Amino acid sequence: MLLVLSGSPFVAPDIGAQGITVTVNGVQAADRSFSRHFRCERIEVVVSLPEGEAGRPLEIVIGISHPGQPLRHGMGDDERNLGLLLAGLTVKAAPPCSGASSSPYRGLPAYQFWRRSISGVEHHRIDPVTHTRFKIGRNARVGTAGSCFAQHISRRIMASGFNYFVTEAGDDIDEAQRGKRNYGTFSARYGNVYTTVQLLQLFEEAFGQRVPRDRAWPRPDGRFIDPFRQQIEPDGFADEAAVIADRDRHLAAVRRLFEETDIFVFTLGLTEAWRSREDGSVFSAAPGVVGGTFDESRHAFVNFDLAETYGALKTFLEKFHALNPVARVLLTVSPVPLIATYEPRSVLVSTTYSKAVLRVAAEMALKQFDWVDYFPSYEIITGSFSGGLYYEPDRREVNALGVSHAMRCFMQNYIDGRDPKAADVAPEAVRKASAAGIVCDEEIMGSARA
Template identity: 45%
Template sequence: MKKHPYSRLPAHAYWRHAVAEVAPDEIDPVVDPPFRVGARDRIVTAGSCFAQHIGRHLAASGCNYLVTEKAHPFLTEGAAHALNYGVYSARYGNVYTSRQLLQLFERAYGRFTPKENYWVERAGVVVDPFRPQIQEGGFNSQRELELDRDGHFAAVREAFETLDAFIFTLGLTEAWRSREDKAVFPLCPGVAGGDYAPARHEFVNFGVDDVVADLTAFIAALAAVNPGARVILTVSPVPLVATAERRHVTVSTMASKSILRVACDILERHFSHVAYFPSYEIVAGGYGGLDYFGPDRRSVTPEGVAHVMRVFDRRFIKRNLVEEALRRTAQALTPVKPGAPDDAVAEAMRVMCDEEALELGATPTAATEEDEPGAEQLQGRSEG
């Protein structure tokens, strides 16, 4: 037979060897990552809801998961979690878009102060527009919010300046922002605080160029304060809760995830210290014939999360023999309660997702071509 470029490729290059003939829960799409992270390296996470699974696994598996914003010692574990301490490395809540991440960095370092910096609700309750669900019941005063935000920004700076690896899970391209200064909110105003006003707020759907530009600027800013920082990008497999585009939510989901995936590919090719991890492909690809989505077709099952983290640990975490032995011993000694009720599993897998608030009280309507996204529609049509 004649020789050609496809004659002698490694097994991972052929669908039959890499997918069709591999056990479904052992499909591993990672090939030669540009770097690995030591178990003792300081790892920081941020991003959409799915990023919480990554942080939780890192902490449970003995990695040095860095948390710089800790709860006061008098808070119980449950109270601290309710106030979103330890959900991420700092108490920034879900960071859904590349622009939101870049602006978080700029705000933490005093380079950008949004004009719409507070939302004053009834009875004087104050809500942080950029962390609208971080504090149950809001803050008692603007001063209380300012003090909390100052401490939060200090924790964000510490995280960026001391981390060895930063894992960012990209979730969305759709967002709502201020018309005045382009400050991007994690949720549309009016959903979990504030008041939506068409004269002050606008919808935006970021494209590939926008995401690449945002993350390029963030990567440069991070390198300026932490020259040795490495970055791992991944795309959340979780579909949008709702879309503000005039199309079906499944179409918006595919468009959004495709934009994010292409942007990650461009960035990984350009930066030697940036890697891509295929969370999206493992869960949403469906190539192995396994269904990793729950009954709502959005939530990722424990089996899906376990598959993702198995691959991540195998390919990206570098352990010495002692660390690996300790990790395996800890897993073996972890008690398993037979017959655990489904709600216990659900609680263990629970994540804090701001965008789920979009469906609360929403009443879907039959939109017409002339409809504009008005205040009455926002809780049913926005980012997911």
């Protein structure tokens, strides 16, 4: 049976897309999305009913996802909640199939088609989040770690009055010094954790499962740094003992974070790193850039492949879940390109490789663990639909417009009790998120060549 509807959907300015479902005799037959207001649309629905229902009257139900009042939006004086002006409805016998089954794509939701959900929607209203495995309640303790882009999520959570979980806040330090010394930038004072291997070794060190050989490196000015968070203390430490004492305090904060957090957000950022040939420890930057001395016999460059990247991520997730089985993990991939590559090739090629590995690793985790979810900030910022509008003139830094779009989608889909209309406003109406103050350890690689 073929059901043909013709009508004009009501699409209010703050909706972006009107959703219409068609159910026949209790069975959903179609799910469509329309972005153009009052444009006459034709909806064809193939309905397959059980043989036992032959001759039974048809009960056709049309559901409207976002009914709206024209009066409320300055579109007339009509106070009714409108969704679809139905001009006609026809029931026909379905055409013969000539031995072939109907297309498996028929009747799929709009978000599975490019024209319906991407090219047919205004770019700032595109939301690629379709199903979420969990919501974030106002009292849920949310911890974050990862690349520079992860800080945008923590800032939006804090600004919205939710419980951003910080276990290393520097409460005993003058408030003016906390920001400078990187307290509160992430949930604990670990700086950027760019690779999954860094994340795993941090967890293992915090719980006494590994002890790195490198403990403190000297700087050219005589001060000392932590090899695994080299820029966390801008003025450096007085001596090796001070580095070790501060790291012990830091690891205690990391333990508390993993033990008590309800939601852990990790942004995968890089595959390139520098590590020790002696024990495999991955450093936050190459030896000799901020402090220490590069020694080819002791230090090596590595560009992690998919097996290494996912292997470390999988091991971390398993250990974290065993420690804190009620916690949930939200993975994202940073949309920020590499600032430099050590591979003898274009940084553009290295960026593509790195992001591909990280994105696939996140997908593998999503498929293996039902308590892990993926938020597509990478797709929102880098998608072709934006035409590059979400980057600064350097084509690398994400601008305020892109951050706002990604964070609107995040808040809309993951924050429990969120007003749906609050996230569906034009970007010009959203307070622009500033990139100022974002801590990015990778930046040191760009200045190292100068």
